[in-house]
Amino acid sequence: MEIVILPDAAAVGRAAASVIADVVARKPEGALGLATGSSPLAIYAELAQRVEAGELDFSRMRGFALDEYVGLDYAHPESYHAVIDRTVTRPLGFSPELVSVPDGMAPDIPAACAAYEAAIDAAGGIDVQILGIGANGHIGFNEPTSSLASRTRIKTLTPKTREDNARFFDSPEQVPTHCVTQGLGTILRAGRLVLVAQGAGKADAIAAAVEGPVSASCPASVLQLHEHATVVLDEAAASRLHNAEYYRYTWTNKPEWQRY
Numbered sequence: 560m561e562i563v564i565l566p567d568a569a570a571v572g573r574a575a576a577s578v579i580a581d582v583v584a585r586k587p588e589g590a591l592g593l594a595t596g597s598s599p600l601a602i603y604a605e606l607a608q609r610v611e612a613g614e615l616d617f618s619r620m621r622g623f624a625l626d627e628y629v630g631l632d633y634a635h636p637e638s639y640h641a642v643i644d645r646t647v648t649r650p651l652g653f654s655p656e657l658v659s660v661p662d663g664m665a666p667d668i669p670a671a672c673a674a675y676e677a678a679i680d681a682a683g684g685i686d687v688q689i690l691g692i693g694a695n696g697h698i699g700f701n702e703p704t705s706s707l708a709s710r711t712r713i714k715t716l717t718p719k720t721r722e723d724n725a726r727f728f729d730s731p732e733q734v735p736t737h738c739v740t741q742g743l744g745t746i747l748r749a750g751r752l753v754l755v756a757q758g759a760g761k762a763d764a765i766a767a768a769v770e771g772p773v774s775a776s777c778p779a780s781v782l783q784l785h786e787h788a789t790v791v792l793d794e795a796a797a798s799r800l801h802n803a804e805y806y807r808y809t810w811t812n813k814p815e816w817q818r819y
């Protein structure tokens with residue numbers, strides 16, 4: 560795992576955006592895995608600037624969102640269909656028909672989940688998956704005790720995740736209780752993983768994910784099993800890492816071509 564500690568959240572966004580930009584430049588018809596929430600917003604803003612400047616073109620890229628709430632109308636501004644459209648598809652210039660979000664309104668959710676997995680496979684897999692991390696160590700909406708081999712499926716959100724996401728809704732009760740999420744096994748199949756975390760609220764989860772045992776109790780620890788995972792952190796999110804000095808040393812001494 561590559562661990563990069565940067566001074567602040569803006570630097571985290573720029574660095575992670577560079578990884579994505581590199582993949583898009585090399586494979587303009589590839590597939591990008593898309594996270595929602597606050598963590599990746601700086602990445603999307605940075606990428607949008609590069610698109611505006613004519614340096615990048617997402618119009619032939621496919622996009623696959625990580626997750627969606629169950630039973631939240633797509634017209635709701637906090638449905639991930641709406642969030643992905645507003646923060647990714649439009650500003651980055653994806654072709655809307657090439658962007659997929661799990662179907663949380665499907666009458667047959669298991670069938671919709673199987674279709675989502677099949678769509679990822681049909682696209683040739685995800686080239687690079689963007690990830691945030693929950694304070695409880697979740698990635699996607701794979702809450703603690705999610706199987707490390709899981710695929711896209713329905714999950715129950717923990718009270719902590721509903722509380723954390725209440726800031727996006729008018730009242731905490733409006734946060735849906737269930738979601739559809741790519742599984743940890745789905746995430747592991749992506750060619751590259753880039754996880755970003757900012758702020759002290761993520762420090763414990765990052766320490767468990769990076770330095771703790773691989774365990775379903777901390778779903779993000781599954782990154783330790785991936786061949787090419789990069790974790791980009793600001794100082795606050797890195798503040799509980801025992802080996803932070805070593806990660807800084809490694810990064811400083813890494814040849815340019817080996818970075819990211």
Ligand code: F6R
Binds near residue numbers: 599690694699700
């Ligand atoms: C969102 C997702 C979640 C978030 C996580 C952190 O698609 O998959 O795992 O990345 O809950 O959320 P923020 O970034 O809002 O702190």
